[in-house]
Amino acid sequence: MVYYKPSTDLAYQSMKDIHYVVPTGRFIRNIHRWAAELMVITVILHMARVFYTGSYKKPREFNWVIGLGLFVLTLALSFTGYLLPWDQLAYWAITIGANIAGSPTEFTDAIGVTRIFNLGAFQKEILLGASEVGQEALIRFYVLHVMILPILLFLGVSMHIWRVRKDGGLSRSESVTTAAGKGVGASHVLPQPPSAAPTKTYGLMCVVKGRTPATNLNMDETVPSWPYLLRAELLVLMAVTFISLALAFFFDAPLKEMANAAVPENPAKAPWYFLGLQEMVSYSAFIGGVVIPAVAMMGLALIPYLDREKSGVGVWFTNAAGRIVAWRSLVFGVIAAVAVVAVPVNFGWLRNWFPKIPQLWIIFINPGMILTALYALWSIYELKRSGSTRMAAIALFTCFLIGFVILTTVGTVFRGPNWDFYWWPSQWPVH
Secondary structure, eight states: OOOOOOSSSTTHHHHHHHHHTTTTTTHHHHHHHHHHHHHHHHHHHHHHHHHTTTTTTTTTTHHHHHHHHHHHHHHHHHHHHHHOBBHHHHHHOOOOHHHHHTHHHHHHHHHHHHTOOOOHHHHHHHHHHHSSHHHHHHHHHIIIIIIIHHHHHHHHEEEEHHHHHTTTSSOOOTTTTOOTTTTTTSSSSSOGGGGGGGOOOOOOOOOOOSSOOHHHHHHHHHHHHIIIHHHHHHHHHHHHHHHHHHHHHHOOOOOOOOTTTTTTTOOOOOOOOHHHHHEEEEEEEEIIIHHHHHHHHHHHHHHHHHHHTTTTTSSSSHHHHHHHHHHHHHHHHHHHHHHHHHHHHHHOHHHHHTTTOHHHHHHHHSSHHHHHHHHHHHHHHHHHHHHOOOHHHHHHHHHHHHHHHHHIIIIIBBBBBGGBBOGGGGGOOOO
């Protein structure tokens, strides 16, 4: 913020100054870049841990929704920061992201209402402040990245942590003894010398209605913040700091040539965490860029309110049956995701088979929609098979998680110029 200038004329040169002139600027920029990437990965892993241990169940339903909001804020922070270097990588990655936001135009064109209401153009202009990536987008992303989103993230994290404490602390299985026990707890009081007698007295300040989940818990059934929680957090802090410093020391954050709207990147790719979306957008912009992400987020938000089973809180996969469902869903998710990529790559899709087919068919019958339908049907199958909403939720979440990983990998590794499929970058055409 001290050296960066949010201007299309000066942003790239200020990045060069930070990288090559400012003392330790290059190292600090590297730390910032790789820590941001680690943050996205960590949030995804944290969500997976919370889901698989059933930690979204009562009374933690609302905190799960808050966590989803923090996930969206994390992606927004990383996305807005992606444009600020104003190089070719940033410019065309944000252009792809903006085109995803504008993808409803594909649908409104197909049904002939774009002249009345162009939802895609409206969303794109809200995102960029204009119809194309330029000065308006750069200053908008800068303000969001350095002020508005950090404030929202701070407030969201504060509420998230407060809800963790209010909802009874970290979830765990009731059958597992805590580290606080060690044979010493409320039910194992050791003799104390007279010098250990309390020197302060306390009074009742107020009486409030209701009770927290921690009410009437034995001390042996809880873990104090000090030293157990704080010590674990300090260890994680040191590990993350070490990894970030190591990555920053050995790998430079990318910085390509200055952004040039007349020289498109080929392939032009979105940030890696949106490459799964870009893969689906390549089949249908509206379905892959709007409908499937919206349905996925709504489904995740509703999970705590649909899964009302009380057992298995704090236990990975609930029980042995849950582990089997997870493994089975992992295999199915891999097969389905690979199949919906392999078929269009090898045989084309509806437009190749039926050149005159209406665009609405292309929009709604595409590999992304088919993959989503397969995952939903698999979840229903597990629900019918087990009679458990928790098992169905594990099946659906596992399928979507592995689908995200595979589609992201395909977009990152196997897509080359013109978004064609290549096994290796060495196979890309040479100009």
